[in-house]
Amino acid sequence: MRDHILLFVNGRQHRVSGADAFIPLSNFLRERLALCGTKIVCSEGDCGSCSVLCGIADAASAKPTFKYAAIDSCIRFVYQLDGCNIVTVEGIADNEKSSGQLNSVQRAMIDCHGSQCGFCTPGFVVAMTGMLENDDQPSERQWRRGLTGNLCRCTGYTPIVKAGLQCSQNRSPKINECFPPAPMVAAMSGISDDEIRIEHVVGEATQTIYCPTSLEQATNFLADNPSAKIVAGATDVGVQFNKGFCHSEIWMDLNRVSALKHLKLAGNAIVAGACATWTDIENLVEKRLPQFYEIVSVFGSPQIRNVGTIGGNIINASPIADSLPFLFVTGAELQIVGKSGTRKVNINDFYQGYKTFDMQPAELLAQVKIPLPSNDEELRLYKISRRKDLDISSFTAAIRMKLDGEAIESCAIAYGAVGPVVLRLPETESFLIGRTFDLNTMEQAGYIAVKEIAPITDVRGGDEYRLQLARNVLKKFFHEVRAAGALA
């Protein structure tokens, strides 16, 4: 058991324990290390100004290598970063190899006038450098898609896209070349599987964070500490913490439990550990399930998807969670573990009310199995939000349908943001089954659908708006299927 973490920042080792382990990485960088290039704007992972690259040792690689991905440091707790190398904007320019030379992104941003006020610029430089880690020559579309997690209010992005395209012409050294991984891997050797428990006394209370490395350790700890707040990607709990809505004395972080990170296509199903990240899922489904890929690719931002987990999206239990309508219509199966054993629950039976679900204290979501629709089924997923990228849904829907000629053989419909939980629409579904698939049927279905839901008016839209969307997506589905059929 360790009482500290080892964290590398721009290749330099820091041993962190006590209060510092509990703060967001952005604050640690700015206040403890005086690395003020990392800016804090929103403290909720919605602007990307605090972007840093998080390098994690690649266990699968034969020689020591770190895999780097951009994250929002404002919603990453220091205790989640044992063994990671954090590369900040200062590290990108000022490292041993290039001794203060600017990298290709920095040069291109200068040449193309990619900065105006400069406040978002470090975040962009970091995110762009992160993109070049995994792809030497991103296309214009990829630059746009890859930078949805960074907001700029000055430039109108045009010069930033130009800068990106200039980078695609000029290769920069990879981060692994700038920060040799071997010494960092060596420093972690023999201790990377340690359990970590850090305590910090605040007044009369003691804050505890426990970071297990096995599922068994996690369930045991949870059995002893059923009130522990569980952290995975921290993309929501980090926000709640920063805004003062989340208080807990005991925390458990699942980041180091490798048994929760598996992800594969097995037969006709996706099997995902609860801590599989959305980036990994996005890559897995890109070819096989383009409909789901579209939804995943507008889920948060790259920074969010790099750490956000499928388990977190399910357990957060939001009626507007982006993945849930799809998981509902596919009948995803949840594997839940406790100290006493494992059980399985269909996601359609899992939620009981707003943010309540079929799980006991001391239980953990371990795995999600998603049976995939067959190729002769129609599947459409809809996410309506005020802005296309990095936005929370105003309305979500999944419509899955199997046609037998002109007749509807089977169908499943799930809507989000229309009630306290994501809803299946059983009456609409049974109305549709057996009927002719035409506009009239879908219009009628719309009138049934709106009786099955009870949307509210909130900051993301009015109830009328949501009711109209609930009616219209059925028509949209019809036109899309017909248009696709006409093309085929």
Added chain:
Amino acid sequence: MNTDSSKTAERILGGTAVGKSIPHDSAVGHVTGAASYIDDLPCRVDELFVGFVGSPVANGTIKSIDISKAIDAQGVACVLTSKDVGPHNIFGPLFCDEPFLADKELLYVGQPVVVIAAETEQALAEARNLVTIEAEPENPIFSIDDAIASEHFIGPTRRIKRGHPIKAIAGATHQLSGEFRIAGQEHFYLESQAAVAFPGEQNQLVVHSSTQNTTEIQTMVAEVLGLSMHQVVCICKRMGGAFGGKETQAVIPALMASLVAQRTGRAARIVYDKDTDMCVTGKRHPYRCNWHVGFESDGTIVGLKVDFFSDGGSAADLSTSVMERTLLHAENAYYIEDIEINGRVCRTNFPPNTAFRGFGGPQAIASMENIIERVAEKLKIDSLDLRLINVYGDTDRNVTPYGQLYTGNHLTEIMTTLAETSNYRDRIAGLDQKNKNDSLRLHGITMTPVKFGISFTTKFLNQANALINVYTDGTVQVSTGGTEMGQGLNTKIRQLVADEFGIPFPSVIVMPTSTEKNNNTSPTAASAGTDLNGAAAVDGCRIIKSRLANFAAELLASPKDGLIPSPEHIAFTDGMVRDRRQPNAGMTFAELTRKARMERIDLGARGFYKTPGVDFNRETGRGNPFLYYTQGAAVAEVSIDRFTGELSVERVDLLMDIGKSINPKVDMGQITGGFIQGMGWVTAESLVYDDGGRLLTHSPTTYKIPAITDLPIDFRCAMFPNDDNLHCVRRSKAVGEPPLMLGIAVWAAVKNALTYLPSEKDPNLKLPATGEEILRCLTEMEC
């Protein structure tokens, strides 16, 4: 041979930096993270963290304030209320009507009441929860309609009128009228409001503020804290964005830090978090526009009357000036013989609304372009044709409703050129079929122009001063009252000054803006930062150059060759100072400055500039408020989802006349950035409040500025070549605000797309055209 001599001539005339796309002054600092903002200043050992507790209600009176628990809390240094402020608790840029800390009346949710200073951020956060403000709530006013009904106004109705509009409208072949609603906009500068105050000797204070207006901060801190102006220095190195939001509203945080520094004798820092910033600072003004228009069958608009009402929030701030600019832009690019424009600012229970890029112009132009769209639709003629019929003329139909002769008008040329380069006619011709063929999306295309007057409409603000320090190694420091918020002001000033002395760009540095060096300055606003401060800097350079030329003339004279000293022949180019009559002789600029000092020649100067010939009588609504106009046009093509109302901006073409650009890439950055900001205002940016007047969209989670994927899929921007602007420094033009109004083309294109629905109803599209609003229109039209 010819080429060579013209090159030589160019070199001798100077001018090597201006016109080049030199990278932003701070670009290296930006990309390495080394550029420092307020909250990056290292903490002094004694520094206190400052925050505040605001009003729990939108309207009411304070019954009691309990700060006892907060005072006793661990780590709290002081807890202050209006009682600690003294007699000068009221401030304001135009009217003194805004309390710094509420003493009795509560006027909006979050209005500062109690200031707390603590040793740590944690202690500050805890202490804030220990303050109780008990309020007696009263009925709040949350809408323009309610304010009008209950006659809550700020300032009088202002009017600009020409001819007999009522008669002209009645006598026209066609009439239309309507009510148009325009919502507000959050600035969303990335760096929230921030200030650090350091106490000094003799009751002095040094305040570092993220402000567009150092003089305003100096003045207000002095007034409210009971100091004299010479005891307060305000410094602004740079801002992480401002867009008008730090023209006046940087005052309150600066006052809080200053008050704590004064009371405790310790350094004090305040940095709003994003949520607080968005909740308590003012925004772009929401508007209601009631309009009546009369027009002939050929499209000629013969009469127009518009009544504007803006939501000013709870105090005047700059609202009356903002409304003034609305009145001065109500006709946008069009000549309308008989016209009446009225404007009134409404008082509501929101934070005081304030300057925001465009400053009332955007609402005026959106209102006019809405009218144009309605007329085009009514007459079933192409809206560009309608615009070209009504656009201002060159030699006639060229006087604005307020009596200013519109010179340098290139609008027709800009619009026709853009129509060609964007292939507007062909694309419009294909639109009907495109819409018939597409069962999923509706498509629309519209061109909108902008004509934007340059100068502060308040005459005295049209002045600037600059301090030029030349050092004996030939390098130069420049200081002006202009502030750098990202727009590239410092870069352009460096270019101007480098060219004046004929020295390389790196030999000039622009220093942080400080009231210690430049006093009585105007805000960096109205797009006029470079026009004013650049001209003042050039003036300062010329004063020094004149002294140096006299001196150099003596040094370079050659009596044996019959060349007597002649300052008129002295040229400053390529880092050299030469007598044009013998260009092979000469000395470096550095050498000259060294020698000048030895001869006791002053190498420092203060330049000054005041805009000539501008004035406006707001009582009569007549005058010449503007030095010149910046103009341009945009074509936007959009598609909207027929079922969800989701918007996609397919293609945008921009063409702007910004004169001879001092730095084309810096200016292009203003054009693309301004356009996208305007597009955000007219599309996705939506402010939502609860029933109690609390802002619900107070962070980027809920308030959606454009993201990178909202860029038009095909985005083409160009500058209209024009060197006829003799009014402005190096024939340039102001560029900061005008492109924002090109964003209105996107809104108009949405409205255009809706007209392709087979419906008799008018798409009564409000602004912004959010997906929800578009779907509302789609549904309403299909019913």
